Amino acid sequence: MTETALELPRRRSLPRLRGRVGREAGVGLGLLAVLGLLAVLAPVLAPHSPEAIDQHRVLGGLTWAHPFGSDALGRDVLSRVLFAFRASLSISLGAVAIALAVGIPIGVAAGYFGRALDAVLMRPIDLLLAFPALLLALSLIAITGPGQLVTMFAIAAIYLPILARVVRSSTLAVASEAYVEGARARGASHLRTIVQHVVPNAIGPALVQASVLCGFALQIEAALAFIGLGAQPPTPSLGLMLFDGYQVLEQAPWADVFPGLAIAITVVAFNLVGDGLRARLDPRGITR
Amino acid sequence: MSPRGRYALRRVALAVPTLLAMTIFVFLIIRLVPGDPVRTMLGFRATPENVATIRHDLRLDESWPAQYGAWLGGLVRGDLGEDYISHASVSGLLGQRLPVTLELTLFSLALALLVGVPLGVVAATGGRASRWLTATFTIGGISIPDFWLGTLLVLVFAAKLGWLPPTGYASLFHHPVENLRYMTLPVVTLAIGEAAYILRTTRASMQETLGRPFVTFLRARGLRERSVVYRHALRTASLPIVTVVGIQFGVLLGGAIVIETVFGLPGVGKLVVTAINQRNYTVVQGSVLVIAALFIVVNLVTDLLYGWLDPRVEARLGR
Numbered sequence: 001m002t003e004t005a006l007e008l009p010r011r012r013s014l015p016r017l018r019g020r021v022g023r024e025a026g027v028g029l030g031l032l033a034v035l036g037l038l039a040v041l042a043p044v045l046a047p048h049s050p051e052a053i054d055q056h057r058v059l060g061g062l063t064w065a066h067p068f069g070s071d072a073l074g075r076d077v078l079s080r081v082l083f084a085f086r087a088s089l090s091i092s093l094g095a096v097a098i099a100l101a102v103g104i105p106i107g108v109a110a111g112y113f114g115r116a117l118d119a120v121l122m123r124p125i126d127l128l129l130a131f132p133a134l135l136l137a138l139s140l141i142a143i144t145g146p147g148q149l150v151t152m153f154a155i156a157a158i159y160l161p162i163l164a165r166v167v168r169s170s171t172l173a174v175a176s177e178a179y180v181e182g183a184r185a186r187g188a189s190h191l192r193t194i195v196q197h198v199v200p201n202a203i204g205p206a207l208v209q210a211s212v213l214c215g216f217a218l219q220i221e222a223a224l225a226f227i228g229l230g231a232q233p234p235t236p237s238l239g240l241m242l243f244d245g246y247q248v249l250e251q252a253p254w255a256d257v258f259p260g261l262a263i264a265i266t267v268v269a270f271n272l273v274g275d276g277l278r279a280r281l282d283p284r285g286i287t288r
Numbered sequence: 289m290s291p292r293g294r295y296a297l298r299r300v301a302l303a304v305p306t307l308l309a310m311t312i313f314v315f316l317i318i319r320l321v322p323g324d325p326v327r328t329m330l331g332f333r334a335t336p337e338n339v340a341t342i343r344h345d346l347r348l349d350e351s352w353p354a355q356y357g358a359w360l361g362g363l364v365r366g367d368l369g370e371d372y373i374s375h376a377s378v379s380g381l382l383g384q385r386l387p388v389t390l391e392l393t394l395f396s397l398a399l400a401l402l403v404g405v406p407l408g409v410v411a412a413t414g415g416r417a418s419r420w421l422t423a424t425f426t427i428g429g430i431s432i433p434d435f436w437l438g439t440l441l442v443l444v445f446a447a448k449l450g451w452l453p454p455t456g457y458a459s460l461f462h463h464p465v466e467n468l469r470y471m472t473l474p475v476v477t478l479a480i481g482e483a484a485y486i487l488r489t490t491r492a493s494m495q496e497t498l499g500r501p502f503v504t505f506l507r508a509r510g511l512r513e514r515s516v517v518y519r520h521a522l523r524t525a526s527l528p529i530v531t532v533v534g535i536q537f538g539v540l541l542g543g544a545i546v547i548e549t550v551f552g553l554p555g556v557g558k559l560v561v562t563a564i565n566q567r568n569y570t571v572v573q574g575s576v577l578v579i580a581a582l583f584i585v586v587n588l589v590t591d592l593l594y595g596w597l598d599p600r601v602e603a604r605l606g607r
Contacts, residue, residue, distance in 0.1 A: 127309045132583050134542025135560075135576060139313070142564045142572045143320045219433045226435055227549045227561050246439045246550075250447045260436040267431035 025276015031269035039086040046079035050236060059252040069254035071244060077255055084236040085262050091152045091231075092217030096210050098152070099159035104199070104206060106160075107167025112175050112190075112198055122168065128161040137220065141229050148231040151224050155217050159210075166209050169286045170202040177201070204281030208274050212287075215270030218263050238263055291603050295595050303588050307581060311363065314577045315356050318346070318569040329372060329567050342372060346570070368574040373566060378574035382556060386578060389555035391460055391467075392548065393540050395475045397533065400482035405522075405529065407483070408490020412498065413517060422487060429484025435546045438477040442551075445473060455552035474551045478543050482536055489532040493525040500524075527598055534590030538583050545579075 038045065047065070054074035062069045068077035110121040128136060137154035144150045174180065175198060183193045218238070224230030225239025226246075233240055238259045245256025278287060318325050326342050327334065346369070347355045362368065368378035411422035446454035452473055458466035497503065498521055506516045545557030552558070556575045563571035 127306065127313070130306050130310065130584055130587070131580055132538035132541040134545055135579050135583075138545070138560060138564060139317055139572075139576055142317055142569070142576075144322070146564075215431070222433055223435055223546045227546055229561065229564055242433075242436055242439070249439060249443045253443060256436075256439060256443075260433065260440070263433050263436070264428075264431045268427055271427070271430065 024272045025279075028269050028272025028274075028276060031265065032273060035085075035089070035266055035269060038082060039089045042082040042086040046076075046082045048076035048079045050075065050080045050083040051234070059248060059255070061252075062254060068258045069252060071241075071252065071255040072248045077241075077258055080236065080241060081238070081258050081262055084238045084241050084259060085266075087148070087231070087236045088218055088221050088238045088263075089266070091148060091221050092155065092214055094152045095155035095217050096159060096214050098156035099163050099213075100206065100210055102156075103160045103163035104167050104203065107164040107206070108171050108194060108199060108202065110164070111168040111171025111202070112194055114172075114175075118168075122164075125161045125164050128157070129165070133158045134220065134223070137224065138229065141224070146224075146229045146232060148235050148237070151221055151230045154224070155220050158220070159213050159217070162213070163206050163209060166286055167202060167206045170205045170282075170284070171198060173284055173286075174198050174202040204277075205284070205286040208277045208282045209287045211270050211277060212274035215267035215274075218266050222259075222263055292595065292599075296592055299588060299591050299595075303584055306584055310580050310584070311360060311577065312356070314573050314580070315359055317573055317576065319348075319352065319355075321569070325567075325569055329569060345370070363577075368577070369570040371568060371571050373568055378570055381559065381571065382574055382578050385554055385556045385559050385575075387460070388457065388553055389541075389544055389548070389557060389579075390582075391471065392474055392478065392544050392553065392555060393537070395471065396478035396482060396540060396544075397537065399475060399479035400486055401533070403479065404483035404486030405490050408487040408529075409494055409517060409522065411487060411491040412494035422491070426484045426488050429481050429487075432481070434477055434481050434543050435550050437480060438473065438547055438550045441473050441477055455550075457553050470551075470553075474547050474553060477550075478540060478547055481543065482540060485532060485536055485539075486529060489528050490525065493528045494521060497521045497525040523597075527594065530590060530594050530597060534587050537586045537590075541579055541583055 054070065057066065057070040057074040059070060059072060059074075066076050066078065068081060071077055071080065106121050106125065110118040131139075136158055137151075140154045140157055141150055180193060180197050183197050184190075188196070221230060221237065222239030222242060225237040226243045228243075230239055231237035241259040242256060245252075245259065249256050274287075278285075321328060324339075326339050326346070326348065330338055330342065343349055347358050350358075359369075366379050368382070370376070371378055371381060374381075407422050407425065410418050414422075442454045445452050452469055454473075457470050460467040494517075498517070502524075503516060503521055506520055507513070511520075541557075544555060545561060547553070548555040548557040549561050556579055560572060560575035560579070562568075563575065
């Protein structure tokens with residue numbers, strides 16, 4: 001048997017992103033680029049130190065020097081939002097990265113090999129899904145105690161089963177394709193087949209899901225910090241800012257409104273990107 | 289037995305191993321606490337005698353299988369142990385607090401359905417203006433963190449307008465009117481995000497259904513458009529809505545944990561948050577178990593409802 005007889009068209013190595021992504025996704029990508037820059041450049045952009053206490057500006061309103069006003073300790077809200085956003089975004093991206101790093105191998109293995117391995121891998125995953133998401137996070141925090149790093153792993157634990165399920169579904173669909181069979185027939189090992197043919201073609205829906213989840217991670221992080229079980233002061237966190245802002249809501253609504261807006265805008269941006277990517281990366285509609 | 293009965297039975301039987309696995313998970317929470325959970329619970333001032341007593345009460349001096357067996361036995365009798373701070377029984381505490389959480393989540397769900405489904409139909413059938421308005425509502429409802437929305441509603445309706453109390457609670461049975469005043473803001477807060485998801489699902493499902501041949505047929509037969517949309521298409525389109533409601537109930541329960549803390553509602557959510565902060569592990573275990581079990585039951589009901597709405601599911605799985 002010769003190689004050429006079974007030569008199949010080369011599969012693309014990565015999901016293609018070229019071409020039109022649609023207007024909404026374009027807006028989302030633009031927003032994300034700006035938000036990313038704000039997060040990365042926070043130390044440069046912040047007009048004041050986020051910790052600097054100014055007793056003359058306690059609950060001070062919006063001015064040119066302090067466009068977002070000041071909080072209950074006279075700290076500059078804009079600078080604090082920038083630093084908190086940077087911290088919260090890192091946690092959310094970290095959580096999604098962990099969930100992808102663990103979820104993709106589990107989902108691919110379960111979907112590709114099926115049978116016993118599928119059952120062994122997916123039963124625990126299904127059990128995790130049987131928990132209300134936030135409760136799962138709280139259970140972990142109950143064990144370890146609150147903190148920023150724990151928050152990241154807790155969010156990853158919520159996302160892991162979701163992403164593993166998505167990857168498993170798309171792997172199931174891809175594994176029955178002719179090019180996978182062809183690769184095996186040509187003598188490619190399972191590992192080679194998975195890395196070269198299954199993963200590149202099955203990963204699209206997971207990326208779509210992951211981009212949407214990135215936004216929601218910000219909401220979870222903030223919620224955990226708000227109820228006192230996430231980041232602890234003085235760590236910068238949008239949730240902690242919202243908690244402080246809630247205490248002075250009537251006198252200084254800006255201390256509450258701007259951190260909340262930062263979360264909402266980021267969620268919108270990630271959702272727009274996710275919707276835009278879905279058209280290109282998830283033709284089967286697995287994440288819908 | 290009828291396919292319907294078999295389907296229901298099979299589905300109920302499937303929930304049992306999930307519940308059992310859940311108890312193992314919850315049982316492990318306290319055992320996985322690094323160091324000595326009893327010392328962590330009692331703090332530095334605890335005398336060695338105190339520590340020994342509680343360790344014995346919690347059976348931490350026995351082997352894990354023995355501990356689990358005893359704990360599960362208690363669970364079956366409705367005994368979830370004792371709150372080591374107030375010395376109340378954990379099942380008693382949960383019995384007081386579960387109705388609050390149930391009221392909050394079920395009222396929110398009902399309100400979300402009342403708002404989300406009609407708006408979803410309008411979004412699928414209406415003109416440009418209604419499409420734009422519903423899209424805005426969806427984006428807002430999904431992207432705005434619910435607890436932040438809650439604080440903003442408190443600012444407007446409690447602080448500025450003074451129409452509703454900002455926090456607090458009155459029993460539904462003893463003071464129904466007061467109860468509704470206290471529950472309005474939390475329920476609305478939770479319902480808005482939920483309504484956005486229901487709207488989105490209803491819209492997609494209705495758009496798909498309205499393109500099917502049977503709808504064209506009904507229209508061709510001369511049925512009024514209102515009847516085609518609401519009586520025929522909506523029933524067919526309701527399956528994905530039921531699925532989403534089932535999944536979203538978990539989100540709703542999670543949201544309730546945070547919202548109860550914001551509004552000072554004495555529900556299971558507030559109980560678990562306080563218990564985690566106080567390292568009151570028996571209470572943590574009890575509340576996690578109750579919320580998780582509630583979610584399993586809701587998923588079970590969703591699946592049964594699904595079979596009832598779509599007899600094909602029962603026929604296929606009930607064989």
